[in-house]
Each structure stands twice: as C-alpha cells, then as structure tokens.
Amino acid sequence: MHFSLHRAAFTPPLIVLIAGLTMPITFTACGGGSQSMQTSPVAPVPLPPAIPAAEPVLLFTGTGTSSPDVSAVEAVLGTLDVGYVTADSTQLNGTSAQQLGGYKLLIFPGGNSITIGDNLTADSASNIRTAVQQYGVHYLGICAGAFFGGFSFHNGVNLTSGVSFDFYADEFKGIHKEPVTISFPSGDPLDVYWEDGPQLSGWGSVVAKFPDGTPAIVEGQSGQGFVVFTGIHLEAPESWRGSMIFNTPVSADLAYARDVYQAALDGTEHPHF
Numbered sequence: 001m002h003f004s005l006h007r008a009a010f011t012p013p014l015i016v017l018i019a020g021l022t023m024p025i026t027f028t029a030c031g032g033g034s035q036s037m038q039t040s041p042v043a044p045v046p047l048p049p050a051i052p053a054a055e056p057v058l059l060f061t062g063t064g065t066s067s068p069d070v071s072a073v074e075a076v077l078g079t080l081d082v083g084y085v086t087a088d089s090t091q092l093n094g095t096s097a098q099q100l101g102g103y104k105l106l107i108f109p110g111g112n113s114i115t116i117g118d119n120l121t122a123d124s125a126s127n128i129r130t131a132v133q134q135y136g137v138h139y140l141g142i143c144a145g146a147f148f149g150g151f152s153f154h155n156g157v158n159l160t161s162g163v164s165f166d167f168y169a170d171e172f173k174g175i176h177k178e179p180v181t182i183s184f185p186s187g188d189p190l191d192v193y194w195e196d197g198p199q200l201s202g203w204g205s206v207v208a209k210f211p212d213g214t215p216a217i218v219e220g221q222s223g224q225g226f227v228v229f230t231g232i233h234l235e236a237p238e239s240w241r242g243s244m245i246f247n248t249p250v251s252a253d254l255a256y257a258r259d260v261y262q263a264a265l266d267g268t269e270h271p272h273f
Contacts, residue, residue: 050101050135055083056265058100059107062089064115064144072235073109073142076257082265089119097127101135105265108145110195110233116144117154125155132159133223140264143197146229150203159222165198168231169212179246182208182216182232185271191246192253193236200229205272217260219269226267234260 057077061070070086077084084107087095100106106128108116117125131137139159141149149157151164170178177195184207199210204218204227219228233240234257238250263270 047101047130047134048098051099053085053099053102055085056104057082057084057107058103058105059084059086060092060109060116060145061086062092062116063119064089064113064117065109065111066144068240069110069142069233069235072233072237072240073107075237076235076254076261079254080258080262080265082261089116093121093124095124095127097130097135100127100131101137103131103137105138105140106131107140107261107264108142108148110143110145110197113144113147113152113156114154116148117152117156120155122155125157128157129159132157132225132227136224138226138264138267139222139228140261141227141229142235143195143231143233146198146200146231149227149229159225159227160203163203165200165202165229165231168194168197168199168210168214168216170194171196177244179241179244180216180232181211181247183211184208185273189248190252190256191248193233193240194231195233197231197233198229200231204229205269207270207272209273217270219263226264228260228264230260 059070059073059077128139132139139149139157141147147156147165150160151158151162156164168180170180177193179191180194181189181191183189199214199216200218201214204215204220206215206218208215208217210216210231216232217228217230219226221227234253236250236253241250262268
C-alpha cells in the first residue's frame with residue numbers, strides 16, 4: 001500500500017502502537033468525615049518515536065473530499081513549494097499514529113464531512129487526534145475538514161474537546177454558495193468563496209469573521225499541535241466564481257490562502273479579535 005507521492009517515496013505502514021494510561025484509584029471512607037487515599041499518579045507510557053515522513057504535509061484525498069478543492073489546495077501548496085503526499089480513505093485507515101506523527105501538517109479539504117467520517121474508522125480518527133495532540137502535528141481543516149476536525153458522531157477527530165460546528169447562517173436561508181465578506185482585526189476585508197461551510201463558534205481564537213459576526217477562521221492549540229479551521233475557501237480559483245460578484249480579486253484571496261497555509265505549517269498565530 002503506497003500513498004500518492006510528490007517528490008518523495010512513502011515508508012510502508014508499520015504496526016500501530018497504543019499508549020496506555022493508568023488511572024488513579026480513589027477510596028472514600030464513610031463515618032465521622034470523609035478521607036481519601038489515592039495512589040501516586042503513574043506516568044503514561046511514552047509514545048514510540050514518530051516515523052519521519054517523506055514530505056512535511058499529508059493531504060487527505062479520500063472518499064467525501066471534493067476533487068476540485070483538492071486540486072485548489074494542491075495549487076496553493078505548489079506556489080509555496082511545499083512537498084506533500086496524498087492519502088485516500090483506505091490508505092489513511094492503514095496509517096498509524098506513529099506514522100502520522102512524522103508529518104508537520106495534515107490538511108483535510110472541503111467536501112462532505114459525514115461521508116469523510118463514515119469512510120474512515122474510529123481508530124483513524126483516534127490516530128489523527130494522537131498525532132496532533134501528542135506528537136504535535138498541525139492540522140488545517142477547510143470547510144468539511146473543519147466540521148470533521150471538531151466533534152461529530154461520524155468519526156469526527158474531536159480536536160475541540162467536544163465542540164461541534166454548525167453551518168454559517170446563510171445555509172438556513174437556502175443559500176448554498178456565495179461570496180461572503182470576511183473581516184479581520186485590522187486591515188481590509190476580503191470577499192471570499194463560501195459553499196455550505198461552517199461558522200466556527202465555540203473553539204479557538206477568532207482570526208476572521210463572517211458578515212453576521214460569527215467566526216469564519218479560528219486557530220488554537222489542541223494538545224501539542226496547532227490547529228486552523230476555515231469555514232470558507234480561500235483557495236478557490238477564478239473558475240469557481242462564475243457569475244457571482246466579488247469586490248476583491250481572486251489574487252487577494254489566494255495570497256491570503258498562502259499566508260494561512262504557511263502559518264498552519266509553521267504553527268504561527270494570526271492577529272485575533
């Protein structure tokens with residue numbers, strides 16, 4: 001089994017090693033007051049060292065992802081000259097946390113988050129979470145990838161400690177794609193492409209807002225890893241715009257996409273509201 005490789009070969013999967021936790025035991029005495037006796041905490045078994053990856057980025061291209069968005073993400077990575085490998089659902093299901101821990105950044109693009117999750121195993125979601133929270137791998141979730149990165153009964157990764165995301169409000173008005181104006185703590189707003197994406201209330205620091213004030217881009221730490229979620233498609237090419245009217249050129253959106261992707265790779269924070 002091999003990933004699709006870009007500029008390097010991939011190391012075959014190894015066996016998953018799972019770290020165990022020993023829980024402290026508490027005894028409570030009844031009678032003239034309560035007393036407790038607790039065993040000394042036992043440190044978790046250290047994770048095995050991460051297996052170095054062939055490239056710094058793993059881009060998920062499996063069932064449920066949008067192939068046009070995968071291509072758009074690849075185009076942005078190309079302008080950054082960042083090496084990456086791709087993995088479909090079967091390949092990711094066969095990849096251990098130890099292997100995922102060798103990457104710097106995992107990217108989950110747009111598509112259908114339910115389909116993405118339903119075609120991955122619970123173990124895969126756990127391995128991604130371990131890679132981020134314990135190995136310190138960074139995570140970039142775009143639209144469906146943001147839904148998937150939060151809590152979901154469809155094998156969501158739950159990098160958010162139980163927070164799930166809902167659609168941006170225009171979804172409930174029957175609108176499924178449109179230009180939206182996102183605002184920043186400083187600097188000019190951008191008109192960007194939105195399609196059935198989430199608003200990201202409840203987790204992280206807010207980097208950009210939708211017109212109704214809900215978060216469009218958030219970021220923050222999840223364990224040892226740095227996580228960026230976007231409810232919009234900064235990477236959308238000119239061809240996606242069609243007859244829709246945008247007040248900012250696609251070049252401005254793509255420039256900001258490059259900035260966000262590089263920051264996700266490096267773990268660099270943006271100004272927050």
